[in-house]
Amino acid sequence: MQGYAPILIIAIALLTGMYLIQSRVTARxxxxxxxxxxxxxxxxLMATIAPHRMGSKWVRCPHCGARTWASPVPKA
Ligand SMILES: [Zn+2]
Structure with missing residues (x-):
């Protein structure tokens, strides 16, 4: 069990870092x-776990229900 601790800590640190970055992105x-x-x-959280490609996210649209690459657009 002890052998897995460093990997677990690194994984949690990476996820936390990505989450903080995505918090700033999704605010804008x-x-x-x-x-x-x-x-x-x-x-x-969704932005962190969704697959992404060049800023686009692979997510389900809440309006039409299609799974697509959603492009980022500045908030109005
Ligand atoms: Zn749609």
């Missing part, structure tokens, strides 16, 4: 659905 940007162009905000 909304995401736009690739299917219906509906704009929605993500929680920092």
């Amino acid at each position: 940007v909304d995401y736009q659905c690739g299917e219906c162009e509906h704009r929605f905000s993500l929680t920092p």
Whole structure:
């Protein structure tokens, strides 16, 4: 059990760091659905665990229900 402790601490530290970064990002940007162009905000937790690519997030649109790469757009 003790052998896993450093890995666990590093994993938690990385996740916490990503969560803090995503908190700042999601406070400034909304995401736009690739299917219906509906704009929605993500929680920092969702933004952390969703797969991402060049700033886009692979998430389910709350409006049309499609799973798409949602692009970041500045909050109005
Ligand atoms: Zn949509």
